[in-house]
Amino acid sequence: MLHTFVAYVEDKPGVLTRVASLFRRLNINIISLTVGRSERTGYSRMTIVADASDQAGHRIRASLYKLEDVAEVDDISGVSAVTRELALIKVAANVENRSGVFELAEVFRARIVDLAPESLMIEITGVESKIEGLIQVLNEKENRVLEVCRSGKMTMRRGHHTSRVLRAMGVASEPPAANDAYKGDESQAIHLE
Amino acid sequence: MTQDESEFHAVNPARLTGAEILWATLLGEGVTEVFGYPGGAILPAYDALRKFPIRHILVRHEQGAAHMADGYARASGKVGVAIATSGPGATNLVTGIATAMMDSIPMVCITGQVSGKVLGTDAFQEIDITGITLPVTKHNFLVSRAEEIAPAIRAAFQIAQSGRPGPVLVDITKDAQQASAIFDFAAAQPRAYTPHPMLHCTNQRLHEAAELIRSAQRPVLLAGHGILQARAGEQVRSLAERMQIPVGMTLLGLGTFPASHPLNMGMMGMHGESWVNHAIQEADLLIACGMRFDDRVIGTPATYAPKAKKIHIEIDPAEINKNIPVDIALVGDLRDVLEQLLPLLPGRDGSAWLRSIEESKGTAAVRDIRNLPDSGHLYAAHVMHDLWRITEGRAIVATDVGQHQMWEAQYYHHDHPRTLITSGGLGTMGFALPAGIGAKVARPDQEVWVIAGDGGFQMTAAELATIKQEKLKINIAIINNGYLGMVRQWQEFFYERNYESTPLVSPDFVKLADAHGIAGAAVRTRAELEQTVQRAREHDGAFLINFLVEQEDSVYPMIPAGSALHEMIRRPDQNPLIETPQDQ
Ligand SMILES: Cc1ncc(C[n+]2csc(CCOP(=O)(O)OP(=O)(O)O)c2C)c(N)n1
Ligand SMILES: [Mg+2]
16 A cells, blocks of 8 residues: 655755665665645655555554654554645647647646747646646647656645644554554545545 | 763863764763774774774674674663774674664664765765665664764664664764764754654553453463563563463574473474474463564464464554454553553463463473483483583573574573573574673673574674673684585485585684684584583683584474474484374
């Protein structure tokens, strides 16, 4: 299954290697990994999506915590969270067949961010399936997809129940007993989407 | 605070070179001995060494330095320190670092690195040692400024010893050693240690565990290396005694629970005692204390202890449910957890279960080599048994890897912690001699025996010269069977006796010792054994004994890799060594 982790790591050289190396050592494929500055100075925030067995989540999280540079790890597989990915898609299109792409972009709530005589560029944000949907439809038309650049997933828990809040409240994160997958706290947060 | 420490605090803070800061910080961390080998990139540090009351043991190969630091740590519980130069010096450490990593040994390795301005240019003897050791260290640092040396070294010591211990490497550029900075030991203190956030041992869990223990009919306690690391020997003993729970030992657990204790069943696993493995397979409850269900201990997960509920008390959350799914995980410091658990356990009558284990031993006593007539052959098992008897089980024994290692574990009974020093997780041949040196340096008053195979001994035999140079009184027993014995055994059992590349031509080890100015003798029969061992012990200086043992003996029992614990290969009938009436 796909596991999604959010990790706060120290913003210094070599940290990405340590995190990536951990997955390599466990023979787990990273599907996507995004890193950027966070609200905490000196810390970057990573969203890591990895394909591993159902039970692997606990071990991955525990192992990530063993890295000296990792401050916090949240396993948000299967919990209520907002997930977004950004994609830039360059499509072959000229004056004749451009308008079809414009329409498509409209339907997918994407934006045209560059226009050249033989091509145009689409910017789209959303969940994975939405982005893949657009790429698929584009490929079905005569407009050839020339380039795709995807950011990888970024994820944030809904509501206030980040693991940091949980920990501050004194609710320790719990390693699962056998056959008892880690269950994130599904709060009664209002889903806006 | 030690004398050394207080002296140097008096001059602190002061402006020092990076090299001086390195030694001053080590001193502040309580270091009195280091194991190392110099070279260009670490030369500034060596140049400054004479100003500091730290003993430097010059090794013959950097792998030796790492194993010595490791043996030092295992024997004393203190952090071992190894030093090497950049490039080949640093890469030579790697096997030793990996050995320490696999067995969770607190160790700090310091390497010189080319100057900061040429880093990344493939300069002479530049190697990316922090990159290379990333997967085999608990953490590592690349330090390129004098100001960063003290904080990095102090952090390294904290990381190496805290939580689940492990090796840490600090790579220091040559220019950082040469530059100067204000040295302030106190200010270089690392931020407070934070335990792993996933430690978890709630009251509810404790009560559930206690209930399982109280109601178990056939409990077994599995004693691992973590008992030593957590200094929980007393608590484990209380638990076992109060609830009358028989104890099985892992290889690295040996010594943490006295071998002579009536509840100690002996070693479990691939070459463990048959009744221990049977007890585990029959148990209705396993209480795993500071052990990680290594594959050499469980046989195959699918058939492991099928009837047992499992309680796992362990400090590393990543070990929970890794190899064996458990029912209750108490994730935390073993001693703390047991301190909380013990008040919940009033006591129990375990006599029926203990009796049935005793019965399952059958006529094992008859197998005991003590009870067999001398056939004129010298068996490695004899050597181990007699060494144990003659040294009254009090020596620190550093073993290498192979058959002799298993025989040592079976026949040298360790009553005291930190008396068996052996590479468990990585199984590193060449470990014994340097690790024994480290142990002797750490505990000079203790009798130290190095027990190595003829194969493994030759991997690091150069350290004989270190013994001589450092005037160390170490006794060396080479179990010379003319083979890479453990591999030969696998070839015998699983490869139709195709002894490809396992017969071994060795030098005359006694002459080799002699060439190093070390006394020695060969032993061919059991009759010569005791007097030669006594001679070695009484000899003023190191002594090597070349035990010429039965060449094609095998370690029994043996669980073939991937088989269930109870599917053991037993010693065949015709072998006189440990034959029992039952086998016939
Ligand atoms: C560095 C290293 N290389 C190879 C091995 C594989 N290996 C395990 S035991 C063994 C044989 C050891 O022979 P010896 O030192 O003579 O000891 P014996 O088994 O004969 O007692 C070998 C080659 C190893 N453990 N370590
Ligand atoms: Mg041999």
